[in-house]
Amino acid sequence: MRTRLAATLGVLVLVCAVLVSGCKKSPEAPAPKQAAPGAPPIKVGAIFSITGPASFLGAPEAKTVEMFAEKLNQSGGVLGRRIELLVRDSGGSPEKAISLAKQLIDEEKVLAILGPSTSGESLQIKSICQEGQTILLSCAAAEEIVVPLASYVFKTPQKDSQAAQCIFNTMKDLGITKIGVITSNTGFGKGGKAHLEKMAPENGVEILVNEVYEKEATDLTGVLTKVKGAGVQAVVNWSIEPAQGIVAKNMKQIELNVPLFQSHGYGNIKYVQGSGEAANGTIFPCGRLLVADSLPADHPQKALLTQYKKDYESRYGEDASTFGGHAYDAILILTEAIKKAGSTDPKAVRDAIENLQGLVGTAGVFNFSAQDHNGLGLDAFEMLTVKDQKFAIYQK
């Protein structure tokens, strides 16, 4: 009897959990039908890691594309047709991303897939989309997504190697030649480590300490003591949260007073708040979304960035991050290409993306070509710093 009661209660809790998760997702349902009755909608798939460890990427991405599609549909859609978004949650799992991609391509016959959020997932479904002749607009950082080139695969965030180059350029300005590199053992961290190692000699920089730490690390004073002992002029940390905040705090705590460079994964004000005063002075390359308000009025991205930021923040009541911006760019590129192609034939739209020039997005100004499926140059990055716990444009 009692075991039964326990079992019933257990089931009840599970049901509640499922219901709660169900409720949470309902506001993400497709936008109200407004545009052009009669014409069939254009089906666009989206795979984001809305929950799970990479939810800090996927959640703002899903919110952004829903906001974009709703706004677009209210103003008449594309080619007089509504965009029908099919948003799927991969939970950050590459296996799940594969089955979702297959389902979207084979059953839903979508024109394009937005996302996935992480590099691992994107690389897994790259060949599936290529074979299925479905356009993939990945929101993940790894360069391997577009190198080697797959004709249907594109990506919207800036490249890792460009981020590393920006860091080295700043070091050159500061006269820094001896650095310590610490990276987390994630796909993102490994990618950054490889680029930093490869590019350091070309830039006249010597890596004195090169350490990898586990992504669950809760304290890095040990590794940083080693860095301190080596007598470096700067530290580069390439990881995702929470280590980004911990590094900043630990460096100050052991009085390792050299500049801290972080990767472009640092682009969320929450990370800064997480490490409080210790974050001040951190230097990192990033898109301009975070400093939209302090851009000069004639900057080509200013209007778009401030508009997106305002829309997102007023609708969702949370700060916009660069990650949501990557999804904004993905759906922007797709709709612009559909307009340009004047059709929804996958091949025509794909060709149209390759011909997009000077398209202003959140990450930068996109200039695609048949060889470049990322379309962003070094100028898409701005070196930012943290001043009084706010992002600011870095000045020497």
Add this chain to the structure above:
Amino acid sequence: MDFALFVQYALSGITVGSVYAIVAIGFNIIYCTTGIINFAQGEFLIVGAMTAISLAEVAPLPVAILGAVLITTALGAVVELVFIRQVRNASVLRLIIITIGLSIVMREVMLHIWDEQVRSLPYFTGTEISTVTILGAHISPQVLWVLGVSAVIVAALTLFFRYTTTGRAMRACADDRMAARLCGVNDRWMVTLSFMLSAGMGALAGCVVSPITQTQYDMGAPLAIKGFTVAILGGMGNSMAAVAAGLFLGLLEAFVVSVLPSSYKEVAAIVVLLLILVFRPSGLFARRDMSALRTA
């Protein structure tokens, strides 16, 4: 290696070790009374820290922490009453599996309440950048808080288990539940009490380490694994040994990093654990006759 650097490694080891130790203590409380290992201990930590972070927005820090400890203690009671108590005549193994299930449920519920963002409590004294200088090396004052709170918890628990009737009754339940019941101990309530105690201690631990480790909904499991390793290392059921073992493991890891790439840190920790399990299965600091009594 110069002396200041040596001290810095040692202090770094103590920082990490103090976190391990305070987590390990929580494992011991439930083990002491029930013989089961509560794999949801890490989640108690995070629930406590998250509640305190939410409360700290409206109340001063000490009040927020006290509130969080009380709420988590109540949660410990609910967990025991709803999930553990209902399973009668259950084997220890089955109860352990239940705690694993509980940890997953708690983690997911926390994701829905506090989302995926990383948060942290403010430093108890000073800020992120304040340090205490010892022999030319530096350590965050928060580490001293962790050590101090661990010491107070260990002292209080030792007194409680040794000198109060309730504490003795709890220990009696662990040794022989039937015999304890025959002596008039209400064994079921002792188990509930142990869950409440360890949830409360966990919440306190979660609050104290939050400024150092930061807090995210899924951080409980990795913290608990280290805490569990340390509890085994010291000898299950012995809180004082857990603190010593925690500091030992932290120092070991720090000095391993000084000579090997830091990716070998975990290897060192696990090798030591294996050696202990092979050569001193009852733990570094446990007396053999004691553990023989327990398994008999």
